[in-house]
Structure formats: C-alpha cells, structure tokens
Amino acid sequence: MKLKIYNSLSGEKEIFTPIHDNSIGMYVCGPTVYSNVHLGNVRTFMSFDFIYRSLVHLGYKVRYVRNITDAGHLTDDGDVNNDRFVKQSRLEKLEPMEIVQKYTVDFHKVLEVFNLLPPTIEPTATGHILEQIELTQKLIDKGFAYESNGSVYFDVLEYNSRGLNYGELSRRNIDELFANTRDLDGQSEKKNAPDFALWKSASPAHIMRWNSPWGEGFPGWHLECTAMSTKYLGERFDIHGGGMDLKFPHHECEVAQGKACNGVAPVNYWMHANMLTMNGQRMSKSTGNYILPMELVSGSNDFFEKAFHPTIVRFNFMQAHYRSVLDISNDAMVASEKGFQRLMEAMKILFNNDFPNSDVSSFDVGTWKEKCYSALTDDFNSPILIAHLFEAVNFIFKLKDNKETITENDLKDLKVLLNDFVFDVLGLQDIEENNNEKLDQTLQVLIDLRNQARQSKNFELSDQIRDRLLAEGIELKDGREGTSYSIS
Numbered sequence: 001m002k003l004k005i006y007n008s009l010s011g012e013k014e015i016f017t018p019i020h021d022n023s024i025g026m027y028v029c030g031p032t033v034y035s036n037v038h039l040g041n042v043r044t045f046m047s048f049d050f051i052y053r054s055l056v057h058l059g060y061k062v063r064y065v066r067n068i069t070d071a072g073h074l075t076d077d078g079d080v081n082n083d084r085f086v087k088q089s090r091l092e093k094l095e096p097m098e099i100v101q102k103y104t105v106d107f108h109k110v111l112e113v114f115n116l117l118p119p120t121i122e123p124t125a126t127g128h129i130l131e132q133i134e135l136t137q138k139l140i141d142k143g144f145a146y147e148s149n150g151s152v153y154f155d156v157l158e159y160n161s162r163g164l165n166y167g168e169l170s171r172r173n174i175d176e177l178f179a180n181t182r183d184l185d186g187q188s189e190k191k192n193a194p195d196f197a198l199w200k201s202a203s204p205a206h207i208m209r210w211n212s213p214w215g216e217g218f219p220g221w222h223l224e225c226t227a228m229s230t231k232y233l234g235e236r237f238d239i240h241g242g243g244m245d246l247k248f249p250h251h252e253c254e255v256a257q258g259k260a261c262n263g264v265a266p267v268n269y270w271m272h273a274n275m276l277t278m279n280g281q282r283m284s285k286s287t288g289n290y291i292l293p294m295e296l297v298s299g300s301n302d303f304f305e306k307a308f309h310p311t312i313v314r315f316n317f318m319q320a321h322y323r324s325v326l327d328i329s330n331d332a333m334v335a336s337e338k339g340f341q342r343l344m345e346a347m348k349i350l351f352n353n354d355f356p357n358s359d360v361s362s363f364d365v366g367t368w369k370e371k372c373y374s375a376l377t378d379d380f381n382s383p384i385l386i387a388h389l390f391e392a393v394n395f396i397f398k399l400k401d402n403k404e405t406i407t408e409n410d411l412k413d414l415k416v417l418l419n420d421f422v423f424d425v426l427g428l429q430d431i432e433e434n435n436n437e438k439l440d441q442t443l444q445v446l447i448d449l450r451n452q453a454r455q456s457k458n459f460e461l462s463d464q465i466r467d468r469l470l471a472e473g474i475e476l477k478d479g480r481e482g483t484s485y486s487i488s
C-alpha cells in the first residue's frame with residue numbers, strides 16, 4: 001500500500017517517495033522556550049509524534065530532528081528590544097539561559113506526560129551560532145543578502161529577479177507582500193519592506209549576543225531551522241513539519257534560504273498541522289484564550305468540569321485529522337473518555353478471555369486490516385483509523401456474548417493489530433495499568449514503612465498500618481520472601 005502525504009507546497013496529496021530508499025529525514029520546528037507550552041502547542045507536536053510513529057510502524061527508518069528555539073525569536077522582525085527571551089528574563093529576574101532551561105524542562109515533561117516519543121536529534125539554536133554565521137556569509141557571497149548597520153538582511157527582490165519565487169509555499173505574490181508589510185522600527189535599514197533578517201546587530205545592553213563578521217548580534221529566527229536541518233538532514237530532505245501558522249513567513253523564508261544557498265529546494269514534502277481552538281478561537285498565549293496542559297490534566301481550570309487523563313486528551317486529539325481544526329470542549333472530552341473506556345474494555349475482553357475455536361470467522365480480519373492501513377497511509381487519517389478500530393470493538397463485544405465467531409489465526413492477528421494501532425501508532429496508554437503501577441508503588445512504600453516501624457520495635461505503628469490497610473480491603477502477608485499484599 002502506497003503512502004500518500006498532503007504536500008502544502010503543491011496543495012495536493014502525493015505518493016510519498018523518500019530520497020534514500022527506506023530512510024527518511026524529517027524536521028519539525030520545535031518550541032520557543034520562553035514560556036510554558038500551551039495545549040495548542042502540544043497538539044501540533046502530538047500530530048507529528050503520530051506521523052513519526054506511523055512512519056516507523058510502516059517500516060521506515062526515520063531521522064527525526066526537532067529543534068529548540070532558544071535565541072533570536074523576536075515578537076516582530078524590527079525591534080531588537082522585542083527579543084522574547086530578554087523580555088521574559090527581565091520579567092522573571094532570571095538569566096536568559098535560565099529561562100531557556102526552565103521552559104525546556106517544562107516542555108519535555110509535558111510531552112512525556114502525553115506519551116510523545118523524543119526526536120532522534122534535538123538541536124538548539126544557541127548551539128549552532130557558527131553554522132548560522134556561515135550560512136549568512138554564504139548568502140552575502142552569493143549576492144542574496146546585504147549588510148546594513150551591523151545587521152544582515154535577505155534580499156527578497158534579488159531572489160525573485162533570479163527567477164525564484166518568494167511566496168511559492170504560502171501562495172503570496174510579491175506585490176501583496178510589499179503592500180502588507182508593516183513599517184516597523186529597523187525597517188529603514190532594509191532595502192525593501194519584505195526583506196527579512198538573517199543577523200541582527202545588538203548593543204551591549206542586549207544580553208543574548210555573539211561575535212560575528214558584522215559585529216556583535218544574534219541570528220534571525222528563520223535561519224536557525226535552515227542551519228540545523230541542513231547540518232543533520234542535508235541540503236535536501238524528505239519532510240518538514242510545523243503548525244499552520246509557521247507557513248508564512250517562517251517556512252517561506254526557509255525555502256528561500258535553502259534555494260539561495262544550495263540551489264535546490266530544501267524540502268520535498270511540507271506538512272502543516274492545523275490549530276487547536278477553544279470556544280471557537282485559536283488557542284494562543286497572547287490573546288489569553290489558552291489552557292496549560294497540566295491544568296487540563298489536574299482539573300484546576302475554569303473551562304472543564306473535571307480532570308482528564310493525558311491519554312484521554314491524546315485520544316481526543318487523535319479523533320481529528322491533523323489537517324483539520326479541532327475545537328476542544330468539555331462535551332467532546334467527556335465523549336472521548338467514554339469512547340476510550342469502551343476501546344480499553346474491548347481490548348481487555350480480547351486479551352483476557354479464551355474464545356471457543358471456530359473454523360470460520362464472522363469478522364473479516366484481512367479486509368479490516370487493509371482498511372486500517374489504507375486510512376493510515378491516506379495522509380495519516382487517524383479519525384478514520386479509529387472508526388475502523390471501533391468496528392473491531394463492536395465485534396469483540398459480540399464475540400464475548402457468543403454472537404460471533406473467530407478462528408485461532410484471525411484472533412492472533414486481531415490481537416497483534418489492535419495492540420500495534422492503539423499503543424504503538426496512536427500512542428495511547430492503558431490508564432488502569434498505569435494506576436495499578438502507582439498503587440503497587442504506594443503499597444510498597446507503606447510496606448517499607450511498616451517494616452521500619454517493626455525493626456525499631458514501634459509495634460503500635462506497624463500494627464496500625466496493617467490494620468488500616470485491612471480495613472480498606474488490602475491484606476498484608478508476611479512470608480519468607482518478604483511482605484506481599486492481596487486486594488479483596
């Protein structure tokens with residue numbers, strides 16, 4: 001079955017052909033680590049986690065690069081005082097690199113909670129300043145960039161005059177760009193309004209700055225992704241992803257930088273994930289319309305009636321295609337929770353029961369498998385895949401009531417496939433299993449404390465622990481191997 005991917009560049013679904021046989025290079029723009037990631041950010045990273053998991057499941061070897069933007073991301077392109085890291089470090093009275101560390105740790109923690117796999121390389125912008133200086137120099141040498149007051153800008157008109165097309169990814173034309181570029185501070189340094197910064201000069205008052213051939217300064221945001229993707233994936237690689245809102249100017253600039261530098265389009269397939277909305281509005285820090293991931297998981301927020309386990313959030317996100325807008329709401333989350341519980345119940349029935357052997361299956365596992373893979377390979381259509389999984393779920397409930405039959409081989413296949421799709425590909429987790437693990441760990445702590453009490457002859461406390469657990473239906477049993485427990 002051929003994999004089809006919607007390519008933002010062509011605006012069409014295309015058959016996916018990797019550059020090198022089975023090995024894929026995939027680059028996804030990472031977070032700007034100057035504040036906590038909101039749930040919208042998590043959706044985009046989860047969309048690409050699902051895509052990564054799917055590619056691996058389909059047999060590809062994936063080099064998955066996701067960067068950390070820890071320098072150079074201005075709130076607008078003109079004013080160096082709008083450096084997000086410098087602003088936040090003033091606000092929190094921390095060093096900019098303390099800000100970077102604090103929110104990188106938060107980012108990793110949050111992604112782990114939602115069961116996202118780490119990328120295979122996670123480079124940082126500050127770790128690649130030299131590469132960015134080299135790229136800037138190369139663009140100047142080739143005549144695509146110019147220096148002005150210690151800053152360096154990409155010359156968009158020059159780029160277009162050589163038969164290239166700035167705006168090809170976001171489908172904007174150059175006149176429109178001239179008309180729509182705001183007159184910002186620093187623009188007087190540019191030849192033309194749509195030109196974008198490769199290097200920004202910074203005064204000693206600006207804390208995050210590095211030496212360069214053009215004086216002290218820092219690299220522009222668009223340049224870091226070109227520098228890091230080229231370094232780890234080459235001048236031309238297979239897949240580049242990011243949220244829809246990054247298409248312009250960020251990704252447009254990456255295309256221009258890559259083509260100008262190396263004479264080839266840097267990316268074969270551009271993939272853009274759609275936005276998470278709340279109350280119909282895009283989730284965003286700047287408008288205040290956002291929820292932090294841990295607020296949803298803990299239940300401490302004003303939008304949802306209760307707390308939701310991270311895997312329910314993941315299931316809810318997976319129920320929408322990555323290219324569709326998803327509106328998160330209390331009702332949708334409650335419905336997802338119900339659906340997920342039914343899915344898990346079916347899995348338990350399937351794995352914990354012996355079904356009578358039958359010569360015939362009343363469920364065509366082969367055709368069902370094909371339908372699942374055709375959803376997965378049709379531009380990673382998770383909602384259709386989930387709909388197919390529920391056909392199997394309905395069958396399993398009937399199988400339990402002896403209303404359906406299955407052969408031994410089909411049963412084996414069904415188990416493997418469901419396990420793969422649910423846990424490996426969709427990245428869902430069995431809540432009960434996790435809870436059992438936690439309960440086990442908690443009881444081990446109590447058993448240790450009781451043993452310590454007994455050793456220090458505090459029998460009053462040790463008996464109290466035993467009796468109170470017993471009152472809750474948990475019996476401790478002392479044996480030669482140590483203490484075990486049983487739950488009634």
Ligand code: AMP
Nearest residue numbers: 031032040041044242243275276282283
């Ligand atoms: P940032 O840290 O601002 O660069 O954003 C990190 C990622 O989150 C980018 O790929 C954005 O496109 C994405 N993003 C931002 N807001 C949303 C949203 N409301 N829904 C989905 N993705 C978003």
Ligand code: ZN
Nearest residue numbers: 029030225250
């Ligand atoms: Zn990027």
